Amino acid sequence: MTAARLRRVKPETPGGREVVLQAALAAFFEQGYHGTSMRNIAARAGTAISHTYYYFPSKADLLRALILQVTGDLVAALQQAKNDASPAPAAQLTAMVRAHVALHTERQAESFVGNTELRSLGEVDRARAVARRDEVGAMYREVVARGLDQGVFRCLHGDEAVLAIMTMCTAVAAWYRADGPLSAAELGQRYGDLALNMVEYAND
């Protein structure tokens, strides 16, 4: 670390930070966080290790950057989807599920690392990431509670439905294949329908 600090002179390569981050993502995705060294990351990025340390003083900084980025983007994407939908709970719920599936298919490796390496973050960062996941949960719960109040959703256990909807969307990162039978958009559509089933949506 000391050697790295002495060498913290900004490299000339433009876009270097993003290259290092993507190399770290690929390494964490394939080898796991604990199985990756800064040297592996530098090799994957095709750069000097000092360059890697310039942008990220430690491996923990890389994991933090990746996880807080993707969890922050998830909160923003779901908020946006909710705001853009008609105020009806069913419309908001399906819009959120579509956005959730979209992010986990488009940014599959980040989502997978976010789901599996949360335990590897330090306590403070883990608490920040968990707080963002809780924000996502709170958004879903608000929509489901409103649907139950209005009588358009009729399930008995709204909290379990929310958790199951979230995990169903999250798990997409672990199995989705772009060359599989369903496009990401079709999957989002079908998962939206499943979410409505789970809350027992009745539009009669």
Added chain:
Amino acid sequence: MTAARLRRVKPETPGGREVVLQAALAAFFEQGYHGTSMRNIAARAGTAISHTYYYFPSKADLLRALILQVTGDLVAALQQAKNDASPAPAAQLTAMVRAHVALHTERQAESFVGNTELRSLGEVDRARAVARRDEVGAMYREVVARGLDQGVFRCLHGDEAVLAIMTMCTAVAAWYRADGPLSAAELGQRYGDLALNMVEYAND
């Protein structure tokens, strides 16, 4: 490895294999497979590294033993639940979901390692583990297809419902806390109801 082979003399401790396996499980769960060494496992097991190598010639053998055990037990538990239930698709589906949740709460660490470290298995073992997961999927699909044929399930996309039911049950291993508000049995009951919602069960 050579040193280990030379030393393959059966240790005197009874139950030693299970102690080593549980130590490996705890290490993989906390540090990830790639972050764990045979030395870590021996230290956790409170035993000599030669003892560890006696039972498991490599770290890969430990991961294989853990994952194939838990995936095999899952297939057996779901088969049993399906056989013991009344032949009605709704009864079989809920019995399978309850058994799935039970296994993932009782053997949470194994299930979590099975879900997150599948990528760390060698190709042949990964194919065996995936084949068992596919067996579970086939069992669920058979029940759902029969329910659709009989008109008691009415969802449009049975395959997505099955996948979502499986991931909802699997994810329990990542978040369940025995000291949380719901017992494992209550959770299984509620997830059974959610699964019926997902397939649009109508008993009228």
